[in-house]
Amino acid sequence: MKHIAELNVGKFRYPTTDPRMAEFMDSLDRVNALAERSKGFVWRLKDDSNNATEFRIGDDMAVNLSVWETPADLENYVFRTVHVQFYRRREEWFNLMKKPHVVFWWVTEGHQPTLDEAWQRLLHFQEHGPSEHAFGWAEVMDAERRASLRCA
Numbered sequence: 001m002k003h004i005a006e007l008n009v010g011k012f013r014y015p016t017t018d019p020r021m022a023e024f025m026d027s028l029d030r031v032n033a034l035a036e037r038s039k040g041f042v043w044r045l046k047d048d049s050n051n052a053t054e055f056r057i058g059d060d061m062a063v064n065l066s067v068w069e070t071p072a073d074l075e076n077y078v079f080r081t082v083h084v085q086f087y088r089r090r091e092e093w094f095n096l097m098k099k100p101h102v103v104f105w106w107v108t109e110g111h112q113p114t115l116d117e118a119w120q121r122l123l124h125f126q127e128h129g130p131s132e133h134a135f136g137w138a139e140v141m142d143a144e145r146r147a148s149l150r151c152a
Contacts, residue, residue, distance in 0.1 A: 001109045003042055004071050004140065007118035008102040009061040010094035016053055024086065024093045028053070031083055035066070038081065040073020042066075043112050057119050062094075065118050067107060071140040099126045104140045105133065 014020050028051045035041055044066040045052045055063050068074040077083060103122040107113060125134035 002106040003067050003069055003109055003111075004074060004104055005067050005107045005111075005113045005118070005121075006065070006074060006102065006104050007113075007122055008064045009057060009122065010090070010097065010101060011059070011061050013093055013095055021093060025053070027086065031086060034081055034083065035077055038073065038077040040069035041077070042068055045115070055115060057115055063115065063118070065113060065115065067112065071104070075141065100136060102136060103134050104136065 012021065016025055032044070032046070032051060035044060045055065045063065047054055052063055052065065057063050066074075068077075078087060100122070103118070103125045105121050121134040124131070125136065128134075130136055130139045
C-alpha cells in the first residue's frame with residue numbers, strides 16, 4: 001500500500017523569537033496536535049520540542065514534512081480545519097517564494113522520508129515539473145479524483 005508524503009518549505013520573515021511570530025509559534029502545538037488526530041495522519045517530522053521549527057533545509061528554509069494515508073486526508077486537514085486560518089495568513093510569517101515550495105510523492109507504507117530525500121524531491125519538481133517522482137497539489141488531487149472514479 002502507498003501513502004502520500006509531503007514537504008513544504010518556507011523562509012521565516014522574522015526570527016521565531018520575534019513578537020511578530022508569536023501567534024504562529026504559540027499555535028504550533030495546537031495545530032500539530034490537530035494534524036496528529038486527523039483522519040489519515042501517519043507521521044510528521046518533529047524534534048524534542050514537538051515541532052520542526054529548528055530543522056532547516058536549502059537556503060535556511062523551515063520545513064514541514066509529513067506522511068498521510070491519502071491525498072484527500074491531507075487536503076481535508078489543510079483546507080477544512082483550523083489549519084486553513086494559518087495557511088491563509090502565511091505571508092505574515094513567511095516570505096513569498098518564486099519557485100514551487102510544496103512537493104508530494106508516493107511512499108511505501110511504513111516509510112518515513114528523510115529531509116534529504118524530501119529536499120531532492122522538491123529540487124526535482126522545481127527543475128522538471130510534475131512527474132511520478134515528484135508532483136504538486138494539482139496532480140495529487142487529480143490522482144485522488146481518478147482513484148475515486150475507479151471505485152465508483
